[in-house]
Amino acid sequence: MRWLIPLSAVPVLALLAYGFRVNPREAPSPLVGRPAAVFALQTFEGAPLALEAQRGKVVVLNFWASWCYPACYEEAPVLERNWRAYRDRGVVVIGVDIQDTPEAARKFVRDFSLSFPNARDTTGRVSVDYGVYGVPETFFIDRRGRIRAKHVGGVTDETFRTNVETLLAEPTG
Amino acid sequence: MSARGAALGLALALAVAVAVAAGAAAQAPTRRVTEQQVHDVAAQLRCVVCQTLSVADSPSEMASQMRAIVRERLEAGEPPERVVQFFVDRYGEWILLAPPRRGFTLLVWAAPVVAVAAGLLLAAVLLARWTRRRRAAPAAPPVVDPAMRERIRRELESGP
Numbered sequence: 001m002r003w004l005i006p007l008s009a010v011p012v013l014a015l016l017a018y019g020f021r022v023n024p025r026e027a028p029s030p031l032v033g034r035p036a037a038v039f040a041l042q043t044f045e046g047a048p049l050a051l052e053a054q055r056g057k058v059v060v061l062n063f064w065a066s067w068c069y070p071a072c073y074e075e076a077p078v079l080e081r082n083w084r085a086y087r088d089r090g091v092v093v094i095g096v097d098i099q100d101t102p103e104a105a106r107k108f109v110r111d112f113s114l115s116f117p118n119a120r121d122t123t124g125r126v127s128v129d130y131g132v133y134g135v136p137e138t139f140f141i142d143r144r145g146r147i148r149a150k151h152v153g154g155v156t157d158e159t160f161r162t163n164v165e166t167l168l169a170e171p172t173g
Numbered sequence: 174m175s176a177r178g179a180a181l182g183l184a185l186a187l188a189v190a191v192a193v194a195a196g197a198a199a200q201a202p203t204r205r206v207t208e209q210q211v212h213d214v215a216a217q218l219r220c221v222v223c224q225t226l227s228v229a230d231s232p233s234e235m236a237s238q239m240r241a242i243v244r245e246r247l248e249a250g251e252p253p254e255r256v257v258q259f260f261v262d263r264y265g266e267w268i269l270l271a272p273p274r275r276g277f278t279l280l281v282w283a284a285p286v287v288a289v290a291a292g293l294l295l296a297a298v299l300l301a302r303w304t305r306r307r308r309a310a311p312a313a314p315p316v317v318d319p320a321m322r323e324r325i326r327r328e329l330e331s332g333p
Contacts, residue, residue: 008291012284012288015280015281015284019281027265028265029265030261030262030265099234123238123241124235124238124239124242125238125242128238128239128242128260128263130263131263131264133221133222133264134221134222
């Protein structure tokens with residue numbers, strides 16, 4: 001009886017420990033395996049940018065913001081580098097700028113000489129459709145338009161290559 | 174063009190007109206949605222950029238964009254629970270401020286109830302014990318043994 005009372009606190013503490021240790025950013029996205037939500041935005045150059053137009057290609061969809069330092073600054077060269085390496089193999093990188101000012105976003109694109117299509121999500125609809133709750137977040141979409149992986153945090157060369165090579169290795173059609 | 178052909182053409186045109194009108198009617202008429210209704214849905218959702226606030230209470234741009242989406246869906250005639258589900262489908266149950274009352278998170282709801290019940294049970298058991306002990310111990314007159322008696326006698330005799 002003496003030890004029963006302190007012992008009863010153990011399951012409560014265990015539950016709290018579990019709850020506080022789980023990082024919501026690492027919770028699995030319910031979207032993996034599902035069709036990627038279509039969107040139609042305008043690039044910074046004013047060109048139309050629609051996900052549907054990329055069907056048949058492997059799409060690397062990256063959500064970023066100019067205020068997202070240092071992760072977005074670290075991954076920008078990685079994305080540009082790999083876009084150049086893979087663009088001829090049926091891979092497209094798309095950048096979606098969220099919760100940002102157009103001036104700062106343009107400067108970011110300029111500073112990193114990003115040549116892959118980048119667009120602003122002005123209404124937040126694309127972010128919500130992809131369940132984005134921070135930047136950077138990157139989605140790897142297969143040729144059939146399904147979300148196959150979600151990466152939270154800066155993309156490294158290895159993350160990019162591993163995911164893209166996996167999707168490229170799949171049979172087309 | 175025969176009369177029959179004309180009649181057929183007219184019927185076809187009518188059919189198309191009816192179909193178009195029906196299509197327009199099928200698009201849910203936008204209903205009036207009050208600020209309170211938007212708030213009620215938004216209050217159930219966690220602000221994604223500031224985890225301790227609800228979408229209803231957060232001043233962030235993301236939250237206001239989410240409120241706009243909530244309003245739009247309600248105006249299109251979607252019931253509130255479907256609007257909440259729309260966000261759960263995209264963010265997972267993490268977006269809900271109140272954990273769902275099923276599965277693992279049922280523990281969170283059950284724990285306080287279990288704790289209160291256990292506390293009441295413990296109090297009841299302890300109370301029962303104390304009252305039993307008090308009843309079990311009758312007030313016996315204090316026993317003064319011979320040695321004590323002798324000591325008192327001596328103390329009184331050797332007075333000041």
